[in-house]
Amino acid sequence: MRWTYLTPVLSALTISCTTVTSLVDGSKGPERVYYVLRPGETIPAPNPLPSRTDIMVEWHYDDQSETTNLGYRGWDFDRDGQFDMVEVFGVDGVVQTRIFDFNGDGIIDDVKAVSADRV
Numbered sequence: 142m143r144w145t146y147l148t149p150v151l152s153a154l155t156i157s158c159t160t161v162t163s164l165v166d167g168s169k170g171p172e173r174v175y176y177v178l179r180p181g182e183t184i185p186a187p188n189p190l191p192s193r194t195d196i197m198v199e200w201h202y203d204d205q206s207e208t209t210n211l212g213y214r215g216w217d218f219d220r221d222g223q224f225d226m227v228e229v230f231g232v233d234g235v236v237q238t239r240i241f242d243f244n245g246d247g248i249i250d251d252v253k254a255v256s257a258d259r260v
């Protein structure tokens with residue numbers, strides 16, 4: 142699965158999610174230092190269903206701890222090896238946004254926010 146052409150888009154989205162963790166007592170928790178995007182195995186589906194690939198975000202903190210969460214799920218509708226749609230997940234594991242690249246040029250063609258009342 143070729144997904145690297147969307148790496149700049151995913152990186153921008155991931156950076157926008159960078160926050161400092163607030164603890165229950167109100168103090169600040171460890172601060173995120175950097176992240177690594179880790180694409181998983183592409184899961185094929187019987188035709189005409191799209192294949193999908195989960196992309197995990199591995200966060201590294203200043204206290205040397207790490208967390209990993211599902212950040213993105215890429216869908217390949219026409220089976221050409223490029224994502225046609227990428228779902229963007231929030232830290233709660235719920236889809237926040239869907240981005241579309243209909244012609245496979247790596248440029249976003251459409252963005253649809255997923256409202257909470259439709260989930």
Ligand SMILES: [Ca+2]
Nearest residue numbers: 217219221223
């Ligand atoms: Ca495709």
